[in-house]
Amino acid sequence: MLTQVQRLGRGGIRKLLIVGDAGIVLVQTLFRFPKLAKSFPLLLKQLYAIGVFSLPIIIVSGLFIGMVVALQGYNVLVKFSASAELGQLVALSVVRELGPVVTALLFAGRACSAMTAEISLMKTTEQLASMEMMGVDPLWYVISPRFWAGFISLPLLTLIFSTVAIFGGYAMGVHWLGVDNGGFWNNMQGAVDFRLDIVNGIIKSLVFAFIVTWIAVYQGIRSVPTAEGIGLATTRTVVWASLAVLGFDFVLTALMMGGW
Amino acid sequence: MQVPVDATQDYVVANDLTFKRGDRYIFNHVNLTIPRGKITAIMGPSGTGKTTLLQLIGGALKPQGGSLHVNGEQITHFSRRELYRFRRQMGMLFQGSALFTHINVFDNVAFPLREHTKLPPAILREVVLLKLEAVGLRGAASLMPSELSGGMTRRVALARAIALDPWLMLYDEPFTGQDPIAMGVLVRLIRKLNDALGMTSVIVSHDVPETAEIADYIYVIADGQIIGQGKPADVMENQEPKLKQFIHGLADGAVPFHYPARAIDVDLLGEVPC
Numbered sequence: 140m141l142t143q144v145q146r147l148g149r150g151g152i153r154k155l156l157i158v159g160d161a162g163i164v165l166v167q168t169l170f171r172f173p174k175l176a177k178s179f180p181l182l183l184k185q186l187y188a189i190g191v192f193s194l195p196i197i198i199v200s201g202l203f204i205g206m207v208v209a210l211q212g213y214n215v216l217v218k219f220s221a222s223a224e225l226g227q228l229v230a231l232s233v234v235r236e237l238g239p240v241v242t243a244l245l246f247a248g249r250a251c252s253a254m255t256a257e258i259s260l261m262k263t264t265e266q267l268a269s270m271e272m273m274g275v276d277p278l279w280y281v282i283s284p285r286f287w288a289g290f291i292s293l294p295l296l297t298l299i300f301s302t303v304a305i306f307g308g309y310a311m312g313v314h315w316l317g318v319d320n321g322g323f324w325n326n327m328q329g330a331v332d333f334r335l336d337i338v339n340g341i342i343k344s345l346v347f348a349f350i351v352t353w354i355a356v357y358q359g360i361r362s363v364p365t366a367e368g369i370g371l372a373t374t375r376t377v378v379w380a381s382l383a384v385l386g387f388d389f390v391l392t393a394l395m396m397g398g399w
Numbered sequence: 400m401q402v403p404v405d406a407t408q409d410y411v412v413a414n415d416l417t418f419k420r421g422d423r424y425i426f427n428h429v430n431l432t433i434p435r436g437k438i439t440a441i442m443g444p445s446g447t448g449k450t451t452l453l454q455l456i457g458g459a460l461k462p463q464g465g466s467l468h469v470n471g472e473q474i475t476h477f478s479r480r481e482l483y484r485f486r487r488q489m490g491m492l493f494q495g496s497a498l499f500t501h502i503n504v505f506d507n508v509a510f511p512l513r514e515h516t517k518l519p520p521a522i523l524r525e526v527v528l529l530k531l532e533a534v535g536l537r538g539a540a541s542l543m544p545s546e547l548s549g550g551m552t553r554r555v556a557l558a559r560a561i562a563l564d565p566w567l568m569l570y571d572e573p574f575t576g577q578d579p580i581a582m583g584v585l586v587r588l589i590r591k592l593n594d595a596l597g598m599t600s601v602i603v604s605h606d607v608p609e610t611a612e613i614a615d616y617i618y619v620i621a622d623g624q625i626i627g628q629g630k631p632a633d634v635m636e637n638q639e640p641k642l643k644q645f646i647h648g649l650a651d652g653a654v655p656f657h658y659p660a661r662a663i664d665v666d667l668l669g670e671v672p673c
Contacts, residue, residue: 272489272490273559274487275514276483
């Protein structure tokens with residue numbers, strides 16, 4: 140019994156040490172922007188690699204999810220002769236929940252895993268160590284641009300995802316299922332509140348961006364420099380980032396909807 | 400930060416240097432000096448802490464005891480910023496070369512120059528091409544690291560390491576995995592660059608003949624201690640059992656061939672465990 144308690148305590152302390160270490164890496168990353176003229180091109184490059192390259196998966200997924208939500212919603216609403224409310228249903232589902240959450244999950248799988256793998260490989264092949272020996276801090280040259288690029292990209296990708304999903308819902312509802320065009324948009328306009336729905340959705344995506352990118356860069360820089368280590372770090376990034384997104388989504392939703 | 404320069408002073412001075420990993424001593428009160436302008440080799444069997452010594456000299460690790468002066472400065476007392484500035488006078492050739500795989504050979508060599516100097520592009524180009532010329536790879540400037548052979552990769556890494564004309568060059572196993580031609584090229588290059596640029600070089604290696612050929616002084620370390628030192632000829636002729644076994648590559652000796660085990664007849668004829 141005592142051994143089990145000891146093991147539990149040891150495990151807890153180990154987890155706390157990881158959180159503390161991740162906090163140190165985060166603080167060091169946030170405050171390492173020594174030369175703006177040199178940092179800006181690095182940031183632009185990462186915005187392109189992380190943000191622009193994630194666009195295809197975000198657009199395609201957004202389109203399909205919007206269409207599926209419209210199809211499912213229509214089949215329920217039509218039973219109550221409320222198919223004109225489809226615009227409202229699609230917009231609220233996407234802007235409040237599906238947009239921020241699904242984009243963050245896709246981003247974790249597409250961009251964060253790549254970020255972790257790249258940083259881990261640079262560590263394994265001593266590229267980070269060689270940078271340090273050349274008097275260049277890898278935290279500002281490698282980690283910081285990736286962190287900020289992720290933080291900036293995800294909210295923008297979320298906006299694009301939501302826009303495309305609503306368009307997908309519109310195409311499915313109005314052009315395929317025959318919902319009235321004016322009713323679709325009018326109901327949406329009347330139901331969606333800029334502050335409560337859109338701004339809250341953006342706040343969620345900002346929180347998700349911060350967390351998933353932090354997990355990705357931390358896993359990369361603290362990976363074990365072996366082939367197995369790279370694989371483990373990448374897996375951990377996807378698993379932890381996905382769980383963090385879902386967990387924080389619940390917390391944020393509860394706070395925003397007045398549950399707490 | 401002003402770095403005092405005294406031409407007569409040894410470049411690296413370690414006094415009572417102690418470094419442990421867990422309970423295991425990597426260096427147990429070790430004293431050594433690296434003379435300025437010479438090539439000093441640190442040799443020893445695998446896992447004896449040769450690379451750790453380079454990391455200590457480069458400030459990547461801090462010793463648990465003793466002092467370590469590099470160019471007259473107690474490197475262990477540096478802040479992160481001071482350490483990064485100090486490292487600009489050092490070059491290091493990594494065992495795996497550590498070239499940046501996303502940029503070409505030219506940009507790899509230009510990297511430290513772009514980060515630490517404000518050279519106009521035309522001058523920077525000339526400096527980079529001269530460094531590549533020194534290692535015989537000016538013609539490979541536009542190639543990507545993935546297009547280079549192992550020997551060429553090592554030479555590009557060498558060109559990058561000397562880009563800022565360092566005073567101290569650290570070589571971590573420079574000959575490992577090289578074919579005889581590449582090895583011969585590297586041996587000559589290390590000697591030539593050291594003499595031409597007036598550098599101090601430290602080579603960590605277990606390739607005895609190649610290292611002995613160019614080193615001015617050799618330290619052999621094992622079990623956390625220096626087990627032999629001197630000029631190459633003296634070390635080669637030393638009869639101390641451990642040293643002799645390492646230098647002449649004898650399979651059995653002071654370091655046993657067999658990992659500790661039960662007697663062979665017990666293992667082969669004894670009962671098979673279920």
